[in-house]
Amino acid sequence: MTHTAFEPVSLAGIKLKNRIIRSATYEAMADEKGFPTEKLKKLYINLAKGNAGAIITGNAGVQANGKASLFTMTMIDNDDKISAYREITDAVHEYDTPIIMQIVHCGRQTRSKITGLPTVAPSAIRDGFYSEDKPKELSDNEINEVIDNFVAAIVRTKQAGFDGVQVHLAHGYLLAEFLSSHTNRRKDRWGGSTENKYRIIGEIFKRAKELVGDYPILVKMNAHDGRRNGMRIEEAACIAQMLEKSGCAAIEVSCGCFEDNLYTIRSEKLPAEAAMKYTFKFKKLPGFIKAIAIPIAKTFIIQPKPLLKYNLDAAIQIKKAVSIPVIVVGGINNIDDINDIIGKSKIDFVSMCRPFIIEPDIVSKFKKGTQAKSKCIMCNHCAVMLEVQPLQCHYGRLPKTKS
Ligand SMILES: Cc1cc2nc3c(=O)[nH]c(=O)nc-3n(C[C@H](O)[C@H](O)[C@H](O)COP(=O)(O)O)c2cc1C
Numbered sequence: 001m002t003h004t005a006f007e008p009v010s011l012a013g014i015k016l017k018n019r020i021i022r023s024a025t026y027e028a029m030a031d032e033k034g035f036p037t038e039k040l041k042k043l044y045i046n047l048a049k050g051n052a053g054a055i056i057t058g059n060a061g062v063q064a065n066g067k068a069s070l071f072t073m074t075m076i077d078n079d080d081k082i083s084a085y086r087e088i089t090d091a092v093h094e095y096d097t098p099i100i101m102q103i104v105h106c107g108r109q110t111r112s113k114i115t116g117l118p119t120v121a122p123s124a125i126r127d128g129f130y131s132e133d134k135p136k137e138l139s140d141n142e143i144n145e146v147i148d149n150f151v152a153a154i155v156r157t158k159q160a161g162f163d164g165v166q167v168h169l170a171h172g173y174l175l176a177e178f179l180s181s182h183t184n185r186r187k188d189r190w191g192g193s194t195e196n197k198y199r200i201i202g203e204i205f206k207r208a209k210e211l212v213g214d215y216p217i218l219v220k221m222n223a224h225d226g227r228r229n230g231m232r233i234e235e236a237a238c239i240a241q242m243l244e245k246s247g248c249a250a251i252e253v254s255c256g257c258f259e260d261n262l263y264t265i266r267s268e269k270l271p272a273e274a275a276m277k278y279t280f281k282f283k284k285l286p287g288f289i290k291a292i293a294i295p296i297a298k299t300f301i302i303q304p305k306p307l308l309k310y311n312l313d314a315a316i317q318i319k320k321a322v323s324i325p326v327i328v329v330g331g332i333n334n335i336d337d338i339n340d341i342i343g344k345s346k347i348d349f350v351s352m353c354r355p356f357i358i359e360p361d362i363v364s365k366f367k368k369g370t371q372a373k374s375k376c377i378m379c380n381h382c383a384v385m386l387e388v389q390p391l392q393c394h395y396g397r398l399p400k401t402k403s
Helices: 038-049 079-093 140-159 174-179 194-212 233-246 272-278 287-300 312-321 335-343 354-358 362-368 381-387
Strands: 009-011 014-016 020-022 054-056 099-104 164-169 217-224 251-255 326-329 349-352
Touching: 038 054, 038 079, 079 099, 079 140, 099 140, 140 164, 140 194, 164 174, 164 194, 174 194, 174 217, 194 217, 194 233, 217 233, 217 312, 233 312, 251 312, 272 287, 272 381, 312 326, 335 349, 349 354
Parallel strands: 020 054, 020 349, 054 099, 099 164, 164 217, 217 251, 251 326, 326 349
Antiparallel strands: 009 014
């Protein structure tokens, strides 16, 4: 049977109006304690009004040392936040749109300067992007604490009325660090074989399922990254099978980590000027060094290719390995490709991030036939600027915000 983009469909019991999902997008619209704000609620309402098939929230933190080093992250680390999220899910449900919360522990991809706590990881290996001291290797007790905090967060998302939860296993965050031999060099039962590297995730599923039953738990995972000894599609397909056995409801296929230069969020040109002006890593450098570094970076840091549909081949391979629904993200920006991915390549769902930032109503436009392609120019200023301000489209311009 051939599927189409705009047919109503069910994903693990969640009813969607179409197969085009808003992929998780960090919004930086929480207050200082991690509570969601009115601004965030409005953003989700706009996506729902614009006919997104389902909304996956920006990643919310499960515990303090796993918080991102970006502007105001939403947290799901305490029961006191449940009622605030309930207001959001109720508002979005008025538009018959499901909303799924993505949860994360950032592992070594954060800064202790921001969290106020030492960074932690499966093994004490310094992150090439964050360049802090080596993270602390998690002890057995600390791993169990992480598992408990993920489980508690999953329970909270259900209590808050989310239609499902997506556990972030991608982009180099803590659970991706466990899965990848590049970052997991442990010799105990949490490292070594694929089964051992997966153990922390299997435990999260096992303990969560006992508490939430058939509440949908999805994942976003890396099929590959640019790291030596990192994730590769063959191992990712095995992990996908383990996830299916654990009771995972759907797998979103992505790639990359912070160290590998926008491999996850691809663009034709490196956003070097914006990065030099606004990111912690470069903004304090003297002006003359920046002036030299910008052209050098643009010449020598080669942007990963392809720019479009870059996880599709991997998603096709993962789809062959499992029978649960597969979602593909990454460089999908027009309705013809979406129809092909769903109709010909037989991937169950597509998801997009940047196209929804510039046009929250992109799905309505595709459906009405008034527009066939996103207006996003993939400049990536939206991502760079998250360090200093809430999410917005900058359309290739350098924002006026103070650095
Ligand atoms: C501003 C911005 C914020 C993002 N935040 C998240 C996030 O919170 N969780 C996540 O899994 N991916 C995040 N991503 C990655 C996207 O979900 C997506 O995987 C990537 O941008 C490729 O999709 P696209 O080509 O449709 O933008 C973010 C990307 C951008 C540009």
